[in-house]
Amino acid sequence: MELSKTFIAVGGLIVASLVWGNNLYFHYSMESGYRDSLKAIPSTKMNKTFHDNLVGQVERKMGYPEIFFNIGLDHLNDDFFPKTLHDELEKMLCDFTQLPLGLNIENKRVMKSRLTVIEKDKVTVHLNVYNQYKEVLFKETKVLKGCSEFQALKKKYQ
Numbered sequence: 001m002e003l004s005k006t007f008i009a010v011g012g013l014i015v016a017s018l019v020w021g022n023n024l025y026f027h028y029s030m031e032s033g034y035r036d037s038l039k040a041i042p043s044t045k046m047n048k049t050f051h052d053n054l055v056g057q058v059e060r061k062m063g064y065p066e067i068f069f070n071i072g073l074d075h076l077n078d079d080f081f082p083k084t085l086h087d088e089l090e091k092m093l094c095d096f097t098q099l100p101l102g103l104n105i106e107n108k109r110v111m112k113s114r115l116t117v118i119e120k121d122k123v124t125v126h127l128n129v130y131n132q133y134k135e136v137l138f139k140e141t142k143v144l145k146g147c148s149e150f151q152a153l154k155k156k157y158q
C-alpha cells in the first residue's frame with residue numbers, strides 16, 4: 001500500500017514537471033521566433049501624407065531592438081513645425097499599428113510572448129523629422145514598454 005502511494009506521488013511529479021517544462025519551452029520558442037522575425041524586418045522608404053496634407057518621405061531603419069524613423073518634410077523650408085503635426089508624430093511613436101510588431105494576434109499565449117520580448121529587449125522607437133535643409137525639426141525617442149498602449153495590451157493579455 002505504501003509503495004503505491006509513493007508511485008502515484010512520483011508519477012504526479014513527473015507529469016507536473018513535463019507540463020511545466022512544455023509550457024516553458026513553448027514560451028521560449030515563441031519569444032525566440034518573434035525576436036528573430038523582428039530582426040529580419042527590412043528597412044524601407046515610403047511617402048506618407050500627414051495632417052494638413054503635408055507629404056513626407058519616411059525612411060524606416062531596423063537595428064533591433066532599435067527602430068528608426070527618419071521623416072523628410074521637403075515642403076518645410078524653415079524651423080516652423082506645426083503643432084498638429086507634432087501631436088500626430090508623438091502619437092505615432094506608440095501607435096503599434098504604425099510599427100511592424102504584429103500586435104494584432106488573438107492567441108493569448110502568443111501575444112503574451114510578444115509583449116514579453118518587447119519589454120525584455122527594451123524595443124525603442126527613434127523619430128527624427130527634417131526640413132528641406134536637413135535641419136532637425138523634431139526628435140523623440142520612446143521605449144515601447146513605457147507607452148500607455150503597451151500597458152493596455154499587457155493588462156489585456158495577463
